[in-house]
Amino acid sequence: MLTPPHQAASLPDFFYRPLTLPVATAPRLVALNTDLAQQLGLDVDWLHSAEGLAFLSRGLLPGRDDTSPGPVAMAYAGHQFGQFVPSLGDGRAALIADCQMEDGCLVELQIKGTGPTPFSRSGDGQNTLGPALREYLVSEAMHALGIPTTRALAVLTTGDMVDRSEGPVPGAQIVRVARSHVRVGSFQYAAAHGGLEHVRQLADFTIQRLFPDLAAEGPGRYLALLKTTIKQQAQLVARWMEVGFIHGVMNTDNCALSGETLDYGPCAFMDRFDPMKRFSFIDRDGRYAYGRQPALALWNLSRLAECLFPLFDDDEDRAIDQAQEALHDYDGLFHHHWLAGFRRKLGLETRDDHDIRLLEHVLETMHTGQADFTNTFRMMGSPEVAIDGDYSALRDLFPGNRGHFDLCRTEILHRLTLETRPPELRQKTMQGTNPRIIPRNHQVEAALSQAMTGDYRLFHKLHEALKTPFAEADDGLDAAPRPEEEVHHTFCGT
Numbered sequence: 001m002l003t004p005p006h007q008a009a010s011l012p013d014f015f016y017r018p019l020t021l022p023v024a025t026a027p028r029l030v031a032l033n034t035d036l037a038q039q040l041g042l043d044v045d046w047l048h049s050a051e052g053l054a055f056l057s058r059g060l061l062p063g064r065d066d067t068s069p070g071p072v073a074m075a076y077a078g079h080q081f082g083q084f085v086p087s088l089g090d091g092r093a094a095l096i097a098d099c100q101m102e103d104g105c106l107v108e109l110q111i112k113g114t115g116p117t118p119f120s121r122s123g124d125g126q127n128t129l130g131p132a133l134r135e136y137l138v139s140e141a142m143h144a145l146g147i148p149t150t151r152a153l154a155v156l157t158t159g160d161m162v163d164r165s166e167g168p169v170p171g172a173q174i175v176r177v178a179r180s181h182v183r184v185g186s187f188q189y190a191a192a193h194g195g196l197e198h199v200r201q202l203a204d205f206t207i208q209r210l211f212p213d214l215a216a217e218g219p220g221r222y223l224a225l226l227k228t229t230i231k232q233q234a235q236l237v238a239r240w241m242e243v244g245f246i247h248g249v250m251n252t253d254n255c256a257l258s259g260e261t262l263d264y265g266p267c268a269f270m271d272r273f274d275p276m277k278r279f280s281f282i283d284r285d286g287r288y289a290y291g292r293q294p295a296l297a298l299w300n301l302s303r304l305a306e307c308l309f310p311l312f313d314d315d316e317d318r319a320i321d322q323a324q325e326a327l328h329d330y331d332g333l334f335h336h337h338w339l340a341g342f343r344r345k346l347g348l349e350t351r352d353d354h355d356i357r358l359l360e361h362v363l364e365t366m367h368t369g370q371a372d373f374t375n376t377f378r379m380m381g382s383p384e385v386a387i388d389g390d391y392s393a394l395r396d397l398f399p400g401n402r403g404h405f406d407l408c409r410t411e412i413l414h415r416l417t418l419e420t421r422p423p424e425l426r427q428k429t430m431q432g433t434n435p436r437i438i439p440r441n442h443q444v445e446a447a448l449s450q451a452m453t454g455d456y457r458l459f460h461k462l463h464e465a466l467k468t469p470f471a472e473a474d475d476g477l478d479a480a481p482r483p484e485e486e487v488h489h490t491f492c493g494t
Contacts, residue, residue, distance in 0.1 A: 002042070002061060006098045006108060008181075009069035011205055014194055015186070016072040017118040019094050021111070024173075026159025027057040030456060031136055031463075033153050036177065040099045040107075040153070047154070056154050056175050059096030059111060071096045073117040077192055078185035078253030079303060081287055086192045088185060088253050089119025092127060095181065106209075108181055109153065113173035126162045129155075130448045132172040133459060135264040137447070139176070141439045141466040142261055147239045148232075149261040151177040170452065178260055182206050184300050185253030187307040196310050203311065206257055222311035225257075227326050230301055232259030234330055237297045238337035241290070242345065243438065244270035244373040248280040250288045255300040269438045271480050273366040273373040279441070294338075298330045344433045345377050347386060347426040350418050358415055365408040369398030372480040374438050381430025387423045389413075435469035442481045 008016060034044050046052045054060040059071040073090035080088075093112040100106050112135075113127025136152040143149050158171035182202070190198040203222050207214045214224045236259050240247065247254070248266035256262040266280035275291030288296060305323040312319040335356075342359045343351075352358075366376055376397050384390045391409050398405040419426065439462070447459040465477050 002097050002099050006069065006072075006095050007106075007205075007209060008072060008074065008095050008108070012198070012201060014075070014198060015190070015202065016074050016095075017089075018069070019071040019073055019114070019117060021058040021071055021094060022115045024057050024156075024158035024160065024171075026157075027053050027173075028157045028159065029053065029056070029154060030157055030172075030451075031133065031152075031155040031459070033136075033140065033151070036151055036153055039101050039103075040177070041102060042099070053156070055096070057111070057156055057158070057173060058114075059094060061097060071111070071114070073119055074181060074186070075119065075189050076183055076185035076253050077189040078183070078251050079188075079300075080251045080253070081282075084188075087119070087189070089189075090117055091120040091123050092117065092125040099177070105179065107177050107179055109175060109177055110181060111173055111175050113158070113171065124162065126158075126160075126171050127173055128162050128164060129157060129170040129172040129451060131265070132174040133448055133451055134444060135174055135176070137444055137459070137463055137466065138264045138267060138439050139261070140463065141469065142245070144467050144469050145239075145243055145435060145438075147243070147245075147261060148236055148259050150256075153177055178256070178262070179258040180206070180209050180256065181262070182209070182257050183253050183262070184255040184257070184304045184307075185251070186257075187304055188252060191307040199307055200311060203308065210258055222308055223322055223326065226301075226305055226308050226323065227329070229257050229259070229304060230326055230330050231333055232257075233297045233301055234333035235259070235337045236261065237294050238334055238341055240293060241338060242341040243435065244273070244290070246270065246277060246279055246288070246290045247293065248278070248288055249282075250293060250296045250300065252300045252303050255297070255304075257304075268441050270373045271440070272370050273363065273376075275363070275367065294334050297334075298327065301330060302327055345380075345430070346412070347381065347430040347433075348415070348419065349421055349426070349429075352415065352418055355415075358411055361408055361411060365398070365401070365404045368401045368404055370400035371397045374435060375478075375480050377434040378431075378436055378478075381427055381434050383427055386427035386430060432470050436472060437465055437469050437478045439466060440477075440481060443477060 029048060032047060037044050037047060051062060071094035073094055075089040077086050078088050092114060093110050094114045095108055095110050097109045098106055099109055114125060116125035132155045136155050139149050139152050143151055153175040156173045158173060160171040161168040162171040187199060187202060190202045203225055207221055207225055211228055214221045217224050246268055254263045268279040270277050270290060276286055276289045278286045278289040305327055309319045309323040312322045339356060343355060379385060379394045385394050395402055395405050443462055447462050450458050462477065465473065465475050
């Protein structure tokens with residue numbers, strides 16, 4: 001159920017700018033997440049009505065009076081590709097309401113693609129249909145994979161055409177849901193422009209909103225906030241690595257304190273495994289490549305610590321020591337989650353001190369063998385491999401170096417002698433860990449290309465399949481692309 005006004009308006013207006021959203025020419029709902037709408041207590045028929053469209057496209061809440069806060073654009077700064085930009089903010093997005101889900105969790109609703117805001121700089125504030133549908137597909141796929149993420153409630157076309165480098169394209173808006181849109185960049189903005197008291201106000205708001213239990217720690221709550229954020233980011237990035245996900249733009253303004261995956265611009269899932277794989281057209285140096293994501297998360301967390309540490313202790317040296325000690329925990333936390341996740345992918349229940357070397361060898365062999373990341377792990381959990389011990393079909397997935405595969409298979413078989421579970425149980429567990437289907441880049445692009453012509457059938461087919469990524473299905477959507485089909489660059493749509 002909607003609970004206006006949104007809590008963000010309880011912050012000083014330093015942190016946001018009020019907005020009056022423009023009227024779209026002819027808003028039309030092209031994708032509605034009915035499951036999520038029901039979890040939010042929103043009436044699906046109402047969302048299709050004129051009043052519902054006014055809410056989804058402009059944030060117009062029924063019964064809101066002039067004294068209630070309307071849509072706002074949040075202010076934040078950020079390091080973008082390592083360069084600090086002191087003033088960014090929601091250049092094409094607006095918070096419109098809070099909503100309480102059926103489990104009691106309070107979430108924010110945000111429209112992306114609303115038009116210019118005070119933070120748009122030279123941008124037009126518009127979103128386009130392709131990026132909106134991409135975010136819808138990928139964020140909902142991440143949710144189905146069990147990875148913390150913002151959710152997609154709806155995509156609307158605006159009836160307007162938007163100028164982009166490729167020419168005029170259909171304008172669109174996406175309505176997304178998050179526990180909070182507070183980012184590391186939000187704290188950087190407070191520190192750069194408002195000073196320590198504004199950092200304190202934002203920290204207290206974040207604790208109240210996301211981690212109310214930390215309030216009981218009194219003066220220690222700010223250090224606890226940093227430690228909690230470190231734990232969540234370590235686990236989140238480890239989960240990305242497990243499914244071959246590459247965020248693409250891990251700037252500090254895209255790092256949410258809620259521990260949710262935020263912003264699906266030039267993101268993608270890997271096909272063939274490559275630790276230096278990147279997709280973002282603007283990431284020419286591979287700063288945010290797959291294998292660099294864990295280190296970049298720590299870099300972002302260090303920027304958060306720089307903002308928060310003056311709140312830890314009146315003695316600056318002690319405060320810095322506490323911040324450094326918290327950051328030193330990151331590597332251990334990340335590797336714990338990474339190791340546990342990849343053990344599950346191989347169906348390893350027991351622990352062995354040499355597992356890290358085995359897992360690294362498996363990934364190295366996949367790289368040299370040009371093996372598809374998702375299909376390789378899925379086939380490892382097939383009855384033929386996991387129960388019958390027949391690796392011949394799996395070997396065919398390593399065209400680049402089958403000799404290395406044979407050595408790796410020997411290591412895996414030796415390691416499996418330490419397992420005590422019946423093979424049937426191990427295989428069932430692996431099938432529930434390694435997805436059959438991910439949002440393959442070429443399939444997403446095909447769905448978006450068809451949608452541009454007004455044909456949404458492939459989009460809806462792909463979305464439906466991605467809801468159950470671990471289930472077997474004969475839908476023709478799980479095969480890896482041929483080499484000539486592999487997408488090499490993705491774009492954010494601005």
